[in-house]
Amino acid sequence: MTNRQIKSLTCIAVVIAAGLGVLAPSSAAAGRRVHPGDSIQDAVDYARPGDTITVMPGTYYENVLITKRLTLRGFGARTVIKPPVTAVTPAAPAPTPAAAAPGAAAAPVAPAAAGATGAAGKAPSSRALACSQADTGICVMGTAEQPVVDVDIRSLTVSxxxxxxxxxxxxxxxxxQRVIAEKNGxxxxxxxRSTRGLFRDNTARDNxxxxxxIANTVDREGGATDTLGAVVRRNTxxxxxxxxxxxxxxxxSVYGNTLTGNCGGIFVVGDEGEPGAGDMTIRNxxxxxxxxxCKGNTRLPDIQGVGIVLTGAEQTVVRSNDIRGNVGASPLSGGILLFKSFVGATNTDNVIRDNVVRDNKPAxxxxxxxxxxxxxxxxxxxxSVPAGMC
Structure with missing residues (x-):
């Protein structure tokens, strides 16, 4: 082989190596693994937008705060996130806007949560940190100015x-998707405050x-917000x-779900705000x-034997559902009930059709x-009450 040929081969090898050198870090950054004893929050903090974090089988005692686009996935019932065993005091205070609200009770929190950073490298808002410090398993928190987009959580248990x-x-x-959420308070x-959510193939039990x-907001009154087509599908x-x-x-749309053994099945709740709640489909x-x-509270009476309740809803289609054996003595009991709203909002222009509704009491x-x-x-x-609707 001539010197010229050797030089040519050497150049080719350098080019290939350089190409591999460019590809390798990108490929590695796209996937991170968390093993028992590691911190999920650390992996989230160091992840780049778009990364996938795989949480290996095991039990993890921490809260997790997500403020950027990523995928967090585990191995179903074998990957379990539980509350921290003891409260942990961070070694250093969080950046100024990230401190918990004054006067808020200190809740157990993973050490990394106090210093987590978002997609743009900014400290998360005090509201985001308050969520992660409030005994919640996984918090996904954006802001009104910058919602967090395309977060994917799947095959985990939060308990x-x-x-x-x-x-x-x-x-x-x-x-x-495929999340087990159980025994939460x-x-x-x-x-x-969110749009285009997909909730599919999850199991939520004993909460x-x-x-x-799914709500517009939980801390203030206001008209119904447009979810832009959120989907609740095939959950148990x-x-x-x-x-x-x-x-x-x-x-x-709420469809293809299995609901049994709860106090109530599906509640569609509106009030006197504008626009009204509704314009949805509940089917199959x-x-x-x-x-x-379930004993009543300041918002609702006792709940037992409830199939589907609409209160203060409009333009909602309830069709092709199989509703059987929901029995109770609550004002809300029965198969499908259009209930008078406690705040005076009426049910208007709803369509209840093609459902199998049997053995529900009182109607x-x-x-x-x-x-x-x-x-x-x-x-x-x-x-039916009044008679004649069957």
Whole structure:
């Protein structure tokens, strides 16, 4: 081989090596693994937008705060996030806007959460940190000016938190799939101020309030917000106070879910605000024997034996659901109920059709209040209030 040929081969090798050198760091950065004993929050903090973090099987005792685009995935029931065992005091104070609100009780928090940074390298807002420090498992937090986009959480278990399993605020296209949210003190999986969320194939069980909760806001009154097509699909909800609650929102679908053993199945809640809640579809859900008893509170009476309740809703289609054996003595009990709103908002222009509604008591179908334009069409049922809707 001539010297000229050797030089040519050497140049080619250098070019290939340089190419590999460019590709390798990018490929490595795209995927991070967390093992038992590691911190999920550390991995989130160091991840670049778009990275995938894989949490290996094991139990992780921490809170996780996400403020940038990424994928967080585990191995289903084998990857479990639980509350920190003891409160941890960070070694150094967080940057100025990131401190907890004055007077707020110190909750157990993973050490990294206090110094987490967002996608732009900024310290998260005090509101974001308050979420991660408030006994919630995973917080996904954007702002009104900059919602966090395309966060994907899948195949994890969040269990035993004093407040929520997963809480999201100011997000767009949040995806939560194949998550188990169990035994949390408020909601299993919850979202507010957000658009285009996808909640699919999750299991929410034995949470104190709703298994799955979608709202406009939780800290102030206001008209319903447009979710731009949020989807609640093929989830299993059991043992909760309410399986699915959609409150003061519009433009979403709830379909193909299984709800059983809750106090109530699906609640669509509106009020006198404008625009009104509704413009949604609830279809092809299996809602059986939600006969657990839950004591009433300042917002609602006792809940037991509830299939689907609409209160203060408009232009909502409830169709092709299978609703059976929901039995109770609560004012809300029964198969499908259009309930008079406690704040005077009426149910208007809703369509209840093609449902199988059997063995629910006191009635399969009920229409209360003074709302207008509501239609009950082609439902297979045995009893209704007033009579004649079956």
């Amino acid at each position: 035993g938190f004093k407040r929520n399993g997963i809480w999201a605020s100011y997000t767009d296209r949040l995806s939560v 408020t909601w299993g999986i919850a979202q507010e 104190t309030e709703s298994g799955l909760f 909800l059991t043992g909760n106070r309410i399986g699915v609650t959609v409150r003061r929102v519009r433009n979403l 859900n299996r809602i059986h024997e939600n006969n657990k008893f 399969d179908l009920a229409n209360q209040g003074t709302g207008t334009g509501n239609q009950f069409v082609n439902n297979r049922c045995a009893s």
